[in-house]
């Protein structure tokens with residue numbers, strides 16, 4: 166085993182400078198310790214040095230970083246949901262490094278209101294009278310409940326008492342918001358009469374909840390939305406509709422399945438809540454939009470201060486909302502819509518075209534075939550609707566010694582190596598293959614570049630300065 170002094174001493178000055186002599190020495194020491202513990206044959210000096218560089222490069226990588234989402238779920242909550250258009254990213258960058266008029270009225274020189282930057286746009290695009298923005302839609306629901314129905318009853322259909330995921334459960338949120346839940350109807354059927362019977366002097370709010378990741382089929386009934394709205398108006402109780410995703414445009418105009426638009430929902434509710442990073446295609450935030458008097462109560466609630474969003478969120482949201490002012494360009498400019506509307510044939514053509522290059526980079530690890538597959542929108546939007554797509558299917562090579570590892574183990578190991586790439590590649594595992602749905606692949610060169618690193622174990626360090 167070569168000594169630490171010898172290994173450091175024979176390292177090029179540039180390499181030492183890239184990471185610093187102390188850090189480099191520590192890394193060499195750690196590699197040698199591992200080798201000693203492993204007890205195998207001693208690798209040559211360049212290989213030990215490369216292992217140290219790989220260690221240093223890995224330690225330097227940020228924890229939060231880009232990946233290739235090839236899971237087939239376009240709005241993947243665990244992979245960051247909607248992708249921003251470049252214009253929005255530029256708008257964020259601009260306010261990040263300079264002071265901004267976040268709460269400053271440039272006309273009068275007086276204090277301004279941060280929601281002013283987007284409220285007009287939201288109203289214009291949805292028909293709402295007023296709107297506020299908070300941290301996410303979960304926060305929007307919490308705020309609406311607390312502002313409009315604290316210490317009062319909230320009437321909800323039993324069929325809509327859903328868990329959205331990530332422990333967001335409607336009944337629990339009600340309790341935290343200080344409201345009492347008044348369930349009406351049954352899991353599969355709720356009638357207008359059920360609401361009429363439940364609404365009384367203790368009622369603060371009637372709430373509708375989009376079932377999102379869940380669908381009730383068969384013998385079902387829900388109260389007619391217009392009739393329910395009329396009933397609430399007659400009794401003087403506000404009606405809130407938690408849309409979850411919601412959309413600012415009619416998705417059927419783009420050949421996608423129907424999802425309630427915010428405008429349509431506001432025609433039969435007094436306030437609506439929806440996410441900024443689901444179908445809207447902007448950043449994480451929650452939007453409360455609707456009747457002016459109710460939004461004023463929401464804005465005055467002390468929780469609004471606790472749930473408010475940063476200037477970066479307003480910058481991104483404003484830039485995305487501006488794209489909606491030109492619906493004819495939206496499909497090209499808004500990544501979420503562009504990816505959702507990609508044509509199956511175009512994705513299949515892309516898969517056929519990329520297959521040989523991907524196969525070349527995976528040589529010795531897996532063979533590659535092209536197959537039809539199904540993408541999904543994700544984030545609870547349209548749970549039962551799916552989008553026909555095409556994928557590259559990776560079939561891991563046997564290898565690793567006969568009988569040492571089953572097909573499932575090889576597949577897991579390949580998935581692990583894909584996650585370890587400079588830009589990790591995330592697919593889904595099906596029948597001992599890794600399916601890479603290409604619906605969400607736009608940066609083909611980037612994918613081929615990162616896959617090229619599969620060929621050599623220390624490849625990640627190669628791209629780093631000095632190694």
Ligand SMILES: *Cc1c(COP(=O)(O)O)cnc(C)c1O
Pocket residue numbers: 301302303304306329333374375376377378407408409410439440441450451544545
């Ligand atoms: C997704 C969703 C939420 C939570 O929205 P976030 O923006 O993820 O906080 C709340 N309600 C419904 C119906 C949803 O679909």
